[in-house]
Amino acid sequence: MRIAIIGAGALGGTFAALLSRDGHDVTVTARGAGLEAIRDRGLRLTGGYGDVTAVVDARTTLAETPDLALVCTKAHDARDAIAANAAHLDGIPVVVVQNGLAGVEAAEELLPGSECFGALSIIAANYTEPGLVRVTTTAATYLGRGEGDVDDATRALAEVLGRAVPVVPIANFRGAQWTKLVVNMLNALPAATGLTVQETIADPRTRRILTALMRETVRVGIARGIRFGSIQGLSDGRLRFFAALPLALGQLLPRSMGVRMGAVPNLGSTLQSITRGQATEVDFLNGAVVGEAARAGVEAPVNAALTALVHEVETSGRFHSIDAVVAAVGALGRRQQ
Template sequence: MRIAVIGAGGVGGYFGARLAAAGHDVTFVARGRHLEAIRRSGLLVRSPLGDVRTPPSSAVADIGELGPTDLVIVAVKLWDTEDIALRLSSADLGDPHVLSLQNGVHKDLILRRHLGEERVLGGTCFISAFIEEPGVVVHNNTLQKIIVGPYLAAQTTMSEAVHTAFRDAAIDTEPSTDIEKVIWEKFVFLVGLSATTAAVRRPIGVVRSNDRTRVLLSEVMQEATEVARASGVKLDETFVQTQMDFCDTLPATMTSSMHNDLEKGNRLELPWLSGGVVDLAEQLGIAVPRNRTVADILAPYIEGDSSPSM
């Protein structure tokens, strides 16, 4: 399969390299020093499951440099989704299907708006990986899971082919017949984790052990769950409690990428997490005061700030 991976960071770099090692024709779209390093020595992925390295020819600087493609994997930050969708819509790639491994529930809405519903598959991933230095991606543990599924019946054959490609690359892969529900389930959890750890500026262990911030965590997820149900997604009545129980099993030091970005002064994905819950709730006529408060508290840091604690 001819595969283009847009974004060669932790997610795109890891899964793209695994697919390349399994024999697929994989090309990364990267930039900056990361791109330069890949062009010199290939992309190196260090993992407890075994290291892999792609050839130096595996990266380009722009979507326009890609040739005919069967599958496009989108793995960029959420704020780049609109631009990527526009560039894909005008690129001469044939008629590839597109699979986003980004977080959130807005990603596929944006891609489908620009590329058409029939081209966008549903998917989500579970992994901890990051760029250690230009040209090097580190996989933190053995978790590397992808869930993929069709939005439309006509996408079933391609969705099955993508599932097979990931599975044959020794990636833990699961097909889904209700991918929208799977994406929303992950979204609700991420909204709770990111909202509370960023607002409190402490890891999940602190959040869950304090009575008031534990309630905050539960209510943030409850609001997101209510938005999901109002959007037609059938989440179980016990879903929030199940997520709270899951949070109790997490390492006390675990935190969210948004908390890390806040502490580092990086740009935040807030508009697509708690801010995204607020936007969707407004469209549906639902009150989400907890998520709105979090979005308001963190609003000054959306574009990045070198001293968020001041």
């Protein structure tokens, strides 16, 4: 099958290398040093799925129409990337592999002739250098669309992709996006402090703030009438129970996530953007929670504070100390007792 990967970063690079290893004819879109490295040395993958050097066609935009496309850009780049390649995407199945809540809707708007699916990947991967990706934690990718049951098209697509990388077709994809949004609360504190995700979870000060972030996100989802989808051991019932716990007990959830990650340092996708001097997708993660809270007529002060702190790091290039983060956010979290 001819498969296009739009955005050959950490996740896009992982999917591209594994699909190429499975025998597919893969084209990737990339920019700058990444594009040059892939053209010169191939797309290199190390870590959890083994070592792969994939020889792929690398371009700034697609030159021909593939059989299937995966959009793997950061959330804030998705609309422009889809629009730039729309001539070769409209009319084929398109999978949006992305954080946040709006990616699939953007694809459906820009590609009216396409069947659009969403994928939520729990794989942890670091974009180590241009053209080189290291998988630090292997995990499933969850594929679906809409709020209903799994349909035949989703099952067939999951079967194709699942030969290369673990893919699980799921019902209630919209609810699963919210569950992944809760998981993505792991990203903001590393981006604000420069700590790894594991270090963030291990420190009791940042773990408490992380718990407040996650619990606030669940409560906003509940206020929006969301039925959370089941991924990675999280379910609607478990998240609602978590949202009702006091902060001290709620810290068991991020602790369990840290255990699942293992010991290989996980930088988180937002911190990786910071270290590369790129804009982050914080507005589509913590900022999305703030926006959804406003629509529900409630507030999300912890997410708002972390959004502002990450933007300060983007602007200044300097990370905040844990004490500074606690001073800025800690009191907000304590209000949630």
